Amino acid sequence: MKPLPNIIEGVLFDLDGTLLDSAPDLYAALERQCGEEGTPVPPYAPVREVVSRGARAVLRCAFGDQGEPAVEARVERYLALYEEVMGQATRPFDGIEPMLAQLETAGVRWAIVTNKAGFLTDELLKRIGWEGRAAAVVSGDTLPVKKPDPAPVRLACERAGVDPARSLFVGDDRRDVMAGAAAGLYTVAVAWGYLDGGNPHEWNADAVLDTPHQFAQWLRHGQAVA
Numbered sequence: 001m002k003p004l005p006n007i008i009e010g011v012l013f014d015l016d017g018t019l020l021d022s023a024p025d026l027y028a029a030l031e032r033q034c035g036e037e038g039t040p041v042p043p044y045a046p047v048r049e050v051v052s053r054g055a056r057a058v059l060r061c062a063f064g065d066q067g068e069p070a071v072e073a074r075v076e077r078y079l080a081l082y083e084e085v086m087g088q089a090t091r092p093f094d095g096i097e098p099m100l101a102q103l104e105t106a107g108v109r110w111a112i113v114t115n116k117a118g119f120l121t122d123e124l125l126k127r128i129g130w131e132g133r134a135a136a137v138v139s140g141d142t143l144p145v146k147k148p149d150p151a152p153v154r155l156a157c158e159r160a161g162v163d164p165a166r167s168l169f170v171g172d173d174r175r176d177v178m179a180g181a182a183a184g185l186y187t188v189a190v191a192w193g194y195l196d197g198g199n200p201h202e203w204n205a206d207a208v209l210d211t212p213h214q215f216a217q218w219l220r221h222g223q224a225v226a
């Protein structure tokens with residue numbers, strides 16, 4: 001693993017699958033939609049895996065064999081159902097809260113760069129009690145482009161007032177690593193997330209960490225822990 005920057009000003013995080021285990025609510029919304037349509041509900045595991053790719057990827061698990069227009073036609077209803085249940089079962093992954101507290105105590109600013117639509121991100125952060133806590137929040141529709149484009153990462157650095165060269169980008173998907181690297185940040189792939197069926201060791205991240213606890217320890221010591 002590449003050594004960490006000497007001074008860390010900011011840590012930017014992906015949301016779904018990195019800070020929050022949001023898959024149970026995204027699955028619950030799909031269950032409801034399948035129920036409304038009398039369609040069989042797909043098993044949880046393959047849905048969980050694609051959650052970081054957004055609503056369409058989740059819908060494809062149930063309606064994909066009917067073709068892309070059938071998926072597209074259900075996005076609006078799916079998002080409405082998700083908004084209803086969002087936050088009920090979504091929790092930070094184990095170890096995330098103490099890790100964020102560690103950053104806050106150390107005066108390191110942390111921010112969120114998610115591909116989730118802004119109206120959902122803002123409402124979800126309210127519901128889980130994180131409103132106003134992150135130094136910046138950039139959502140999938142804040143700009144005309146989203147991750148893997150580096151622009152949302154650059155904007156989050158600007159809004160949080162941190163130097164990209166002294167900041168980390170942390171995510172559970174290859175597109176997080178691509179966006180973070182192209183924006184000039186040190187990139188961390190997290191193996192505790194959804195991973196989209198991929199292997200985080202193959203994404204050319206500067207570091208790969210297995211648990212939030214290990215990540216927190218690594219930040220404290222500036223190096224990988226065994």
Ligand SMILES: O=C(O)COP(=O)(O)O
Nearest residue numbers: 015016052054114115116
């Ligand atoms: O909802 C999405 O599209 C994915 O969200 P994420 O970027 O926070 O993983």
Ligand SMILES: [Mg+2]
Nearest residue numbers: 014016017052
């Ligand atoms: Mg993600």
